[in-house]
Amino acid sequence: MVGLHKSEFSNPVINWIDTRLPVFTMIQKEYGEFPTPRNFNYFWNFGALAMVNLVIMIATGIFLAMNYQPNSELAFGSIQHIMRDVNYGWLLRYIHQNGASMFFIVTYIHIFRGLYYGSFKAPRELLWILGVVILIIMMATAFMGYVLPWGQMSYWGATVITNLFSAFPVVGPKIVTLLWGGFSVDNPTLNRFFSLHYLLPFLLVGVIFLHVIALHLTGSNNPLGIDVKSPQDTLPFHPYYTAKDSVGICVFLIVLSVLVFFAPNYLGDPNNFIPANPLQTPADIVPEWYFLPYYAILRSVPDKLTGVCLMFGSLLILFVLPWLDTSKVRSLRFRPVYRVTLFVWVVAVIILGMCGAHKPEGIWVTLSRVCTLYYFAQFLVILPILGKLERPLPLPESISHPVIGGRGGGPLPTGATAKPMEKA
Amino acid sequence: MRTMRSLLAGAFAATLLAAAPAVAQETELPNQKWSFENPFGTYDLAAAQRGFQIYSQVCSNCHSLQYLHYRDLSGIGLNAEQIKAIAAAVTVPDGTDDQGQPKDGPATPASQFRSPFPNVKAAAAMNGGGIPPDLSLIVNAREGGPNYVYGILTGYTDAPEGFKLGDGLYYNKMFPGHQIHMPQPLREGTVDYTDGTGNSLEQEAHDVVTFLSWAANPEAVERKQMGVRIVLFLVFLTGLTYAVKRKVWADVEH
Numbered sequence: 001m002v003g004l005h006k007s008e009f010s011n012p013v014i015n016w017i018d019t020r021l022p023v024f025t026m027i028q029k030e031y032g033e034f035p036t037p038r039n040f041n042y043f044w045n046f047g048a049l050a051m052v053n054l055v056i057m058i059a060t061g062i063f064l065a066m067n068y069q070p071n072s073e074l075a076f077g078s079i080q081h082i083m084r085d086v087n088y089g090w091l092l093r094y095i096h097q098n099g100a101s102m103f104f105i106v107t108y109i110h111i112f113r114g115l116y117y118g119s120f121k122a123p124r125e126l127l128w129i130l131g132v133v134i135l136i137i138m139m140a141t142a143f144m145g146y147v148l149p150w151g152q153m154s155y156w157g158a159t160v161i162t163n164l165f166s167a168f169p170v171v172g173p174k175i176v177t178l179l180w181g182g183f184s185v186d187n188p189t190l191n192r193f194f195s196l197h198y199l200l201p202f203l204l205v206g207v208i209f210l211h212v213i214a215l216h217l218t219g220s221n222n223p224l225g226i227d228v229k230s231p232q233d234t235l236p237f238h239p240y241y242t243a244k245d246s247v248g249i250c251v252f253l254i255v256l257s258v259l260v261f262f263a264p265n266y267l268g269d270p271n272n273f274i275p276a277n278p279l280q281t282p283a284d285i286v287p288e289w290y291f292l293p294y295y296a297i298l299r300s301v302p303d304k305l306t307g308v309c310l311m312f313g314s315l316l317i318l319f320v321l322p323w324l325d326t327s328k329v330r331s332l333r334f335r336p337v338y339r340v341t342l343f344v345w346v347v348a349v350i351i352l353g354m355c356g357a358h359k360p361e362g363i364w365v366t367l368s369r370v371c372t373l374y375y376f377a378q379f380l381v382i383l384p385i386l387g388k389l390e391r392p393l394p395l396p397e398s399i400s401h402p403v404i405g406g407r408g409g410g411p412l413p414t415g416a417t418a419k420p421m422e423k424a
Numbered sequence: 425m426r427t428m429r430s431l432l433a434g435a436f437a438a439t440l441l442a443a444a445p446a447v448a449q450e451t452e453l454p455n456q457k458w459s460f461e462n463p464f465g466t467y468d469l470a471a472a473q474r475g476f477q478i479y480s481q482v483c484s485n486c487h488s489l490q491y492l493h494y495r496d497l498s499g500i501g502l503n504a505e506q507i508k509a510i511a512a513a514v515t516v517p518d519g520t521d522d523q524g525q526p527k528d529g530p531a532t533p534a535s536q537f538r539s540p541f542p543n544v545k546a547a548a549a550m551n552g553g554g555i556p557p558d559l560s561l562i563v564n565a566r567e568g569g570p571n572y573v574y575g576i577l578t579g580y581t582d583a584p585e586g587f588k589l590g591d592g593l594y595y596n597k598m599f600p601g602h603q604i605h606m607p608q609p610l611r612e613g614t615v616d617y618t619d620g621t622g623n624s625l626e627q628e629a630h631d632v633v634t635f636l637s638w639a640a641n642p643e644a645v646e647r648k649q650m651g652v653r654i655v656l657f658l659v660f661l662t663g664l665t666y667a668v669k670r671k672v673w674a675d676v677e678h
Binding site: 038077080083084085090091094235239240243244246247250251253254257258260261262264265270271273274283 | 463490491492493496557560561564565566567569600640642643647648650651652654655658659661662665666668669672673676
């Protein structure tokens with residue numbers, strides 16, 4: 001591989017660079033000609049949306065950090081300084097704050113897409129695992145970011161969540177002290193959380209890069225969940241999917257704008273407008289909405305250690321998902337029974353989210369227990385067994401010839417299927 | 425498509441439920457009409473100015489407004505001269521003198537609003553242990569926002585028969601637990617408006633809550649007006665992008 005790259009670009013400057021560092025060829029190959037299944041639906045927008053969202057978060061975050069004071073005495077006031085005195089500081093902050101919520105909405109839909117269409121199955125196991133790593137880093141980043149305004153919910157949320165680690169025997173209390181940088185949530189905690197909140201997104205960029213490399217090796221899955229068999233099955237990424245992703249990005253920006261400009265604090269908690277006060281515990285400590293299902297799982301059992309294990313387990317179990325599903329069929333379009341169970345699972349997660357927002361009393365305890373049970377049963381019982389029992393619907397022959405009816409449409413007349421690929 | 429829509433709806437419903445108040449209000453919130461509440465609403469500046477008068481004459485005796493500066497008052501329609509005059513009438517800490525001793529001086533438009541107490545301990549000592557909260561964000565910091573603050577201001581009644589009221593506490597039907605440190609701050613005729621507006625308790629409470637809502641979200645009007653333009657533009661852009669997408673895909677069976 002030693003030697004200059006033979007660049008095909010005619011522009012002399014681009015050609016000169018590309019000969020020595022073939023980035024233009026790479027972009028052309030990976031985002032221009034990249035053969036992409038022709039049958040994507042709009043669910044396939046969400047990876048690109050998450051990427052756009054991350055860029056928005058990093059861009060706004062850098063400017064927020066220029067005006068923020070990571071000091072327990074000054075943090076709350078510096079946020080007000082940003083909101084009131086910095087030019088368009090309110091805009092930056094509200095985009096960042098609501099962008100976090102949008103990031104989770106987009107990512108959760110992206111994950112659902114993977115679950116529904118079996119994108120985690122061979123040969124995309126590592127792609128999926130990297131995705132779970134991304135989710136976990138994202139959660140850690142979001143959690144630490146929520147602490148930075150140093151409001152009541154920041155402070156008490158940090159106290160509750162970091163305290164979870166104390167449940168682990170022997171090393172638990174040491175981990176907590178390490179997280180706090182002392183013996184309670186205080187200025188050192190805020191300092192290290194700020195540092196990590198700035199660091200982790202760049203780690204995220206790295207893992208996302210690997211996620212995308214893995215994707216470009218295996219190629220994308222598609223709504224039929226069957227492999228690409230011929231060039232007829234694919235389209236070049238550009239202009240087909242750049243155009244389609246652009247539509248999604250516009251809609252995404254509309255939703256983000258409505259939140260930012262008309263309901264910026266809708267998803268927030270009024271308590272976080274009160275400066276952190278270690279002497280006064282809020283009536284109800286609730287995490288941000290995107291953590292509520294996990295919070296419900298945590299509180300569903302009376303024993304702290306079990307709760308903590310279940311909560312972390314609910315995430316870690318995703319790592320082994322590719323080996324828990326015993327069915328070879330990817331898309332749930334062809335697995336009617338499993339499809340139903342997945343929808344039930346989604347409902348269970350939403351109910352868990354509701355449980356997380358309520359005090360663990362009365363019906364909410366029962367509900368959170370039932371749903372936690374189902375959450376795990378879905379992965380540990382239904383998934384392995386159903387894969388063996390369920391008789392999937394017949395799969396179409398190829399993406400361009402979905403001979404079976406259903407949403408892919410009936411058999412297409414030859415000639416109407418596709419113009420042959422010029423590139424790929 | 426159908427599944428995506430139902431999923432989005434589900435996610436939206438989940439957020440709705442998650443954002444629902446976790447603590448049940450004991451007394452029903454009042455439901456006042458606010459000039460600033462809908463997506464196109466703006467602050468009623470006359471009401472906000474009257475509210476500022478109430479804040480200066482009544483609230484500021486105990487409550488700080490520390491995240492505001494006098495210059496910010498241009499946001500409720502006061503001009504530079506008025507702001508200068510308002511600031512000049514207030515004495516605030518002003519650095520140190522030649523001997524290095526802290527000294528006071530008249531505020532300028534660039535000064536922070538004067539705080540009534542030098543620190544939290546002093547505030548508690550002067551108020552029987554209760555700490556009057558800073559009002560800069562009070563409207564955002566309470567479930568129910570402006571209606572809640574209005575409810576507190578108009579919620580003073582006699583304690584019901586058999587209710588045991590603590591020492592130095594007052595009965596307020598809106599306050600959680602009904603026992604509040606703050607004596608009733610506003611009554612009919614507490615302030616005299618210069619613009620001839622009636623000074624009923626409801627009017628006063630409404631005005632000061634309008635002022636405090638502005639104080640908590642001074643950017644709200646600019647934000648919403650910018651939002652209307654941006655959302656309209658994005659809707660147009662979405663249409664355009666969708667048309668482009670249709671055109672690009674026109675020759676492909678999919």
